[in-house]
Amino acid sequence: MKRCYQKITRIQMDILYKFIAQLVTVNDVIAIEDLNNTCMKMNRHMSKSLHRAMFGKFKKIMQYKCEWCGVKLVLVDRFYPSTQRCSCCGNIKKGTDKIGLSGNAKHHTKHHEYHCYKCGVKLNRDENAVENLIQYI
Ligand SMILES: [Zn+2]
Structure with missing residues (x-):
């Protein structure tokens, strides 16, 4: 069971590294939402700790890779209402x-x-x- 879990983690990390490597090669600026707390509200079906841990790793690798490759990384405030805001008129749903x-x-x-x-x-x-x-x- 432990070996199986380690294998899954290794596969996840491999996918994460490849995904990030691709992102930093094709973009000059990358913006990610800083979801530390609010990500849990986004997906109730996913294990909270797993989701939190994966996002933490994603953010850490992203910061490192962006610095290394000279890509500007923008961490968007977690309270910025990107989903609720109208990109045309700026109105925010309430x-x-x-x-x-x-x-x-x-x-x-x-x-x-x-x-x-x-x-x-x-x-x-x-x-x-x-x-x-x-x-x-
Ligand atoms: Zn509008």
């Missing part, structure tokens, strides 16, 4: 307008949709979040 993992129940939007109730724009949830991160940098 209360029952907020979108969760399965979308918004009040407005019947799906998990991949971002609908701004102020300016009316309809975007892909991930693309909107990425655009918000670009504006943060």
